[in-house]
Amino acid sequence: MRELVRRPLFWSTLALLLLIALNTAVTPSFLSVRLQDGHLYGSLIDILRNGAPVLLVALGMTLVIATRGIDLSVGAVAAIAGAVACVYIAGSDRPAATSTVVSAVALAVGVCILLGLWNGFLVSVFGIQPIIATLVLMTAGRGLAMLITDGQITTVVNPAFKVLGAGFVATLPVAILIALAVFAVTAVLARRTALGMLIESVGINPEASRLAGVRARTITWTVYVFCAFCAGVAGLMIASNTSAADANNAGLWIELDAILAVVIGGTSLAGGKFSLLGTLVGAMFIQTLATTIPTIGIPAEANYLFKAVVVIAVCLLQSPRVRAAFRSRRPVSTVKAGAA
Amino acid sequence: MKRLVAVATSLVLAGSLVACGGDKPKPSASSDSITMGFAQVGAESGWRTANTKSIQETAKTAGIELKFSDAQQKQENQIKSIRSFIQQKVDVIAFSPVVETGWDTVLMEAKRANIPVILTDRAVDSKDTSLYKTFLGSDFVVEGTKAGEWLVKEGDAADLNKDGSIKVVELQGTTGAAPAIDRKKGFEDAMKANPKITIAASQTGDFTRDGGKKVMESFLKSQKNIDVVFAHNDDMGLGAIEAIEAAGLKPGKDIQIISIDAVKDGMTALAAGKINYIVECNPLLGPQLMDLAKKVVAGESVPERVLTKETVFDQAAAKAALPSRQY
Numbered sequence: 250m251r252e253l254v255r256r257p258l259f260w261s262t263l264a265l266l267l268l269i270a271l272n273t274a275v276t277p278s279f280l281s282v283r284l285q286d287g288h289l290y291g292s293l294i295d296i297l298r299n300g301a302p303v304l305l306v307a308l309g310m311t312l313v314i315a316t317r318g319i320d321l322s323v324g325a326v327a328a329i330a331g332a333v334a335c336v337y338i339a340g341s342d343r344p345a346a347t348s349t350v351v352s353a354v355a356l357a358v359g360v361c362i363l364l365g366l367w368n369g370f371l372v373s374v375f376g377i378q379p380i381i382a383t384l385v386l387m388t389a390g391r392g393l394a395m396l397i398t399d400g401q402i403t404t405v406v407n408p409a410f411k412v413l414g415a416g417f418v419a420t421l422p423v424a425i426l427i428a429l430a431v432f433a434v435t436a437v438l439a440r441r442t443a444l445g446m447l448i449e450s451v452g453i454n455p456e457a458s459r460l461a462g463v464r465a466r467t468i469t470w471t472v473y474v475f476c477a478f479c480a481g482v483a484g485l486m487i488a489s490n491t492s493a494a495d496a497n498n499a500g501l502w503i504e505l506d507a508i509l510a511v512v513i514g515g516t517s518l519a520g521g522k523f524s525l526l527g528t529l530v531g532a533m534f535i536q537t538l539a540t541t542i543p544t545i546g547i548p549a550e551a552n553y554l555f556k557a558v559v560v561i562a563v564c565l566l567q568s569p570r571v572r573a574a575f576r577s578r579r580p581v582s583t584v585k586a587g588a589a
Numbered sequence: 590m591k592r593l594v595a596v597a598t599s600l601v602l603a604g605s606l607v608a609c610g611g612d613k614p615k616p617s618a619s620s621d622s623i624t625m626g627f628a629q630v631g632a633e634s635g636w637r638t639a640n641t642k643s644i645q646e647t648a649k650t651a652g653i654e655l656k657f658s659d660a661q662q663k664q665e666n667q668i669k670s671i672r673s674f675i676q677q678k679v680d681v682i683a684f685s686p687v688v689e690t691g692w693d694t695v696l697m698e699a700k701r702a703n704i705p706v707i708l709t710d711r712a713v714d715s716k717d718t719s720l721y722k723t724f725l726g727s728d729f730v731v732e733g734t735k736a737g738e739w740l741v742k743e744g745d746a747a748d749l750n751k752d753g754s755i756k757v758v759e760l761q762g763t764t765g766a767a768p769a770i771d772r773k774k775g776f777e778d779a780m781k782a783n784p785k786i787t788i789a790a791s792q793t794g795d796f797t798r799d800g801g802k803k804v805m806e807s808f809l810k811s812q813k814n815i816d817v818v819f820a821h822n823d824d825m826g827l828g829a830i831e832a833i834e835a836a837g838l839k840p841g842k843d844i845q846i847i848s849i850d851a852v853k854d855g856m857t858a859l860a861a862g863k864i865n866y867i868v869e870c871n872p873l874l875g876p877q878l879m880d881l882a883k884k885v886v887a888g889e890s891v892p893e894r895v896l897t898k899e900t901v902f903d904q905a906a907a908k909a910a911l912p913s914r915q916y
Contacts, residue, residue: 275811285835290835292810292811295803400638490831543811546790549764
């Protein structure tokens with residue numbers, strides 16, 4: 250048990266379970282899942298489906314953070330992906346055809362990879378600090394998305410496009426299946442090959458890694474491209490979920506949700522160490538928290554406060570120093586309680 | 590560099606003065622041509638784009654020369670363009686203030702230059718109401734009231750499960766935004782006329798489709814027997830439609846939807862029977878603005894507050910209006 254408690258994953262999983270317990274206490278039907286029109290339906294399914302974009306973005310972010318970097322542009326990249334796909338579909342000759350969706354998705358993902366190349370170029374070749382390099386695209390990218398959609402919300406009517414974010418395969422949401430597939434491939438590549446170790450070594454000391462024969466520059470560049478790819482797919486899911494590209498709001502603040510998911514999952518912002526499983530738990534925690542607010546009826550004015558309190562509590566729980574302080578004080582408090 | 594620009598500007602100005610003097614013996618603001626300076630907020634939404642287009646097009650047909658500037662959501666840009674309008678001695682200045690406060694100085698400059706100012710769409714928070722002639726725009730409280738009144742009137746039809754109470758869930762706009770606060774207030778005041786109506790849950794969907802959809806998904810699971818959705822704008826209503834459909838229910842029939850704005854996507858859903866009632870929030874205030882501008886320049890008195898001409902749509906009205914909808 251003591252061994253278990255020491256693992257960072259223990260505390261984030263515990264927080265997730267507590268949150269689910271809170272929801273179930275307020276709304277007893279929270280855990281119930283039923284079959285509706287041939288697919289599963291329930292709050293937990295919503296969390297999985299709506300959590301897929303956060304999970305994807307957090308996955309890319311985990312690897313970037315592992316190299317001691319950060320990518321603030323993911324929200325803007327997501328908005329661009331949605332904008333490119335929706336504008337392409339709406340402007341094509343056959344806006345309801347499946348083939349149109351395939352080329353739209355390919356085009357959007359292609360654009361995002363280019364944006365990732367740009368970020369990686371600034372960071373790995375020019376050596377610009379990641380927070381600044383990606384800040385450029387964070388602010389400019391949303392403008393770019395606005396330019397693509399002409400400032401309008403572009404709506405598309407295409408059943409095939411809807412599948413990505415709102416569809417179901419074998420009763421399960423397509424979105425989470427895609428996110429989990431990307432997760433599995435990343436996990437295999439990172440943990441069954443040397444790639445994960447190389448990323449960590451770059452995160453600990455890029456110069457030393459380079460001298461040891463690791464291609465530090467290529468690795469750094471690649472993780473930014475991967476991160477933009479993940480953000481692009483997430484952006485397509487967000488656009489597909491409502492069949493519309495909203496350049497102003499799609500993926501807004503998702504970079505912060507993703508960073509939070511990564512940190513709650515136990516990956517250090519100092520780089521050099523990452524936990525993919527932790528990120529999975531972190532992303533699900535973030536989405537459950539978002540679903541909790543309307544479910545238990547927190548007033549609109551207080552929902553940011555509620556979020557902040559929960560997140561701070563989880564971060565404190567995870568901090569070894571806080572836990573140590575808590576442990577050493579415990580006997581004192583027992584004495585006090587006894588005296589009173 | 591600065592001096593060079595100044596010299597160049599003065600040369601151009603001098604040139605134009607000469608040109609003016611040559612063309613017309615009396616360059617003053619004669620009744621046949623009015624020059625209006627309009628400082629727009631930016632182009633942040635489809636609503637705003639329609640607003641800009643309406644002003645530009647009606648200025649042309651009304652024979653008013655329009656000097657248009659886009660502030661890109663920044664107050665300092667708007668102040669700069671208002672100052673340049675004053676220097677160009679336009680006949681009337683109109684603008685949609687980016688924010689509510691901080692306008693006294695520049696409006697005082699306009700007043701000293703004897704240029705009347707008309708506010709459009711958004712108000713300024715200033716104690717001195719003599720700084721502007723009139724404020725043309727929507728009343729968000731009235732919009733909420735209209736939505737509430739419809740529900741009071743149609744209430745018994747909305748109580749689909751006949752349990753004697755009409756259970757409403759509310760999708761609020763961005764917390765703290767004027768339209769969100771006012772529409773909520775207007776709706777709540779109006780619904781008191783029928784004690785059967787209750788708001789069971791209310792949460793912000795940030796005026797977005799995604800937000801509306803996610804909040805509605807939660808409401809559908811945490812609330813039983815929802816009769817009506819009241820969305821503070823069409824986009825959240827459209828998101829709610831998706832959530833209701835995913836729950837195997839029919840939006841507009843099993844759960845009724847009321848929203849505000851009447852943008853094209855919303856009107857399409859209304860005509861298709863997925864929304865039941867939309868209160869219009871009209872961006873096409875060009876014609877009214879040009880009328881006011883003419884009156885103000887001619888020295889006629891105008892009311893301090895002019896409401897935008899706005900209507901309401903039920904499903905039949907939407908079908909009729911949709912083909913000619915501009916935005």
